[in-house]
Amino acid sequence: MSARVTVLLVDDHAVVREGYRRLLEVSGGITVVGEACSAAEAYQMFCILTPDVAVMDISLPGVSGIEALRRILTHQPKARVLMFSMYEDAIFVRRALDAGAAGYLTKAAAPRVMVEAVATVASGRRFLSPDVAQALALRPVGAERATPDVLSAREFEVLKLLAEGCSVNQIAQQLGVNPKTVSNHQSSIRQKLGAETATQLLRAALRLGLIPPL
Amino acid sequence: MSARVTVLLVDDHAVVREGYRRLLEVSGGITVVGEACSAAEAYQMFCILTPDVAVMDISLPGVSGIEALRRILTHQPKARVLMFSMYEDAIFVRRALDAGAAGYLTKAAAPRVMVEAVATVASGRRFLSPDVAQALALRPVGAERATPDVLSAREFEVLKLLAEGCSVNQIAQQLGVNPKTVSNHQSSIRQKLGAETATQLLRAALRLGLIPPL
DNA sequence: ATGTGCCTGGGAATTCTTCCCGATACACGT
DNA sequence: ACGTGTATCGGGAAGAATTCCCAGGCACAT
Numbered sequence: 001m002s003a004r005v006t007v008l009l010v011d012d013h014a015v016v017r018e019g020y021r022r023l024l025e026v027s028g029g030i031t032v033v034g035e036a037c038s039a040a041e042a043y044q045m046f047c048i049l050t051p052d053v054a055v056m057d058i059s060l061p062g063v064s065g066i067e068a069l070r071r072i073l074t075h076q077p078k079a080r081v082l083m084f085s086m087y088e089d090a091i092f093v094r095r096a097l098d099a100g101a102a103g104y105l106t107k108a109a110a111p112r113v114m115v116e117a118v119a120t121v122a123s124g125r126r127f128l129s130p131d132v133a134q135a136l137a138l139r140p141v142g143a144e145r146a147t148p149d150v151l152s153a154r155e156f157e158v159l160k161l162l163a164e165g166c167s168v169n170q171i172a173q174q175l176g177v178n179p180k181t182v183s184n185h186q187s188s189i190r191q192k193l194g195a196e197t198a199t200q201l202l203r204a205a206l207r208l209g210l211i212p213p214l
Numbered sequence: 215m216s217a218r219v220t221v222l223l224v225d226d227h228a229v230v231r232e233g234y235r236r237l238l239e240v241s242g243g244i245t246v247v248g249e250a251c252s253a254a255e256a257y258q259m260f261c262i263l264t265p266d267v268a269v270m271d272i273s274l275p276g277v278s279g280i281e282a283l284r285r286i287l288t289h290q291p292k293a294r295v296l297m298f299s300m301y302e303d304a305i306f307v308r309r310a311l312d313a314g315a316a317g318y319l320t321k322a323a324a325p326r327v328m329v330e331a332v333a334t335v336a337s338g339r340r341f342l343s344p345d346v347a348q349a350l351a352l353r354p355v356g357a358e359r360a361t362p363d364v365l366s367a368r369e370f371e372v373l374k375l376l377a378e379g380c381s382v383n384q385i386a387q388q389l390g391v392n393p394k395t396v397s398n399h400q401s402s403i404r405q406k407l408g409a410e411t412a413t414q415l416l417r418a419a420l421r422l423g424l425i426p427p428l
Numbered sequence: 429a430t431g432t433g434c435c436t437g438g439g440a441a442t443t444c445t446t447c448c449c450g451a452t453a454c455a456c457g458t
Numbered sequence: 459a460c461g462t463g464t465a466t467c468g469g470g471a472a473g474a475a476t477t478c479c480c481a482g483g484c485a486c487a488t
Binding site for chain 1: 226227228229230231232233234236237240300319320321322323324325327328376377378379380381410411412413414415416417
């Protein structure tokens with residue numbers, strides 16, 4: 001085999017990161033060289049450490065893992081990022097892959113699969129955990145865009161933050177755009193989802209799994 | 215120190231369980247003697263293995279971790295169960311403790327805190343992770359009614375309708391008052407609950423049980 | 429009687445939303 | 459290379475909602 005694989009772990013829960021670190025490191029060929037707990041930190045650390053693979057939780061507070069993935073790929077086009085999530089819905093998988101993820105793994109997968117996934121991604125190939133592959137196979141192309149996919153990536157992002165309780169101004173600051181833009185996004189989101197009130201917007205976000213159930 | 219501590223891990227994600235297992239076992243004094251991925255399995259395995267401590271994720275598919283906790287305690291009143299969750303809201307903590315949990319730990323806690331928590335719970339004491347303790351301390355006793363009581367009856371009613379997705383105008387019509395009045399009520403509700411955004415208002419209503427969970 | 433708190437709304441200032449518009453950028457098929 | 463489509467970003471203006479301050483009517487307790 002080749003040299004050891006270096007990994008950057010991105011998850012907002014410290015205990016979870018530590019668990020993954022140990023899980024990966026006992027495998028023998030993997031070294032976790034860094035950890036990050038947010039999208040911003042993930043981007044910075046990736047640029048500094050240039051790990052072979054980033055293992056990133058898809059649901060981070062504020063800016064999502066997918067957005068973090070995009071930012072990394074913008075500046076490091078050759079980055080190998082393995083997305084990791086509790087969601088196995090085809091919609092999430094597709095968004096992750098569309099955004100350029102090198103692999104997608106669910107937390108329901110067997111532990112050794114995670115090691116295998118990192119190794120596969122590090123070697124330049126793509127990796128999908130079996131359950132995910134099945135979910136995708138069952139809905140070939142565009143099947144899942146019955147309702148949810150009418151939202152664009154940015155709209156997704158804005159909806160997530162709105163559902164988390166952020167104000168338009170906070171979102172604008174976090175995404176680095178004009179509040180007016182966020183407001184305009186919100187309008188189109190509401191129209192696309194048919195959400196007149198904030199409640200309906202939140203329900204939609206819950207349906208899409210953008211935020212954990214309350 | 216005393217003998218090794220035996221632990222039953224309960225979480226619906228295999229990878230997560232494996233991570234925790236490694237995290238706990240390298241500490242030296244802890245042995246994970248079993249794993250379960252559902253409430254039913256947790257109960258069965260607890261009865262068979264009689265571990266010193268069960269570490270249980272609060273959010274399990276189907277029957278929740280708290281319900282699993284209750285079932286275990288019904289038949290094994292001396293069971294020591296450490297609840298483990300990504301939520302640090304006081305309401306979750308209180309429910310867990312009311313149900314008889316020996317401790318509550320958030321996933322945001324530092325990794326070694328988990329080891330400490332297991333050891334503390336095994337020794338017969340209770341354990342709360344620092345962030346959780348703080349959340350509870352801020353709302354001492356009967357905390358869950360500290361907030362709602364400041365709302366007047368009318369405000370309560372308006373909040374309920376708002377949370378159900380009604381517009382201000384609809385509410386005004388339903389209550390037979392001027393929309394302006396409803397709007398004014400809403401303002402004071404927001405102020406009293408500290409809700410900046412519509413979403414936060416909704417979450418408050420959920421916390422107060424004004425509407426069924428989404 | 430008097431104070432207190434709630435429900436009710438008006439008025440004015442402010443902020444947000446909506447709808448329409450154009451600019452830029454990027455991907456895609458021809 | 460070129461047009462086409464789409465996403466993102468924002469400006470402008472009209473309209474709607476929110477906030478803050480205020481005040482009358484009412485119930486209720488001291």
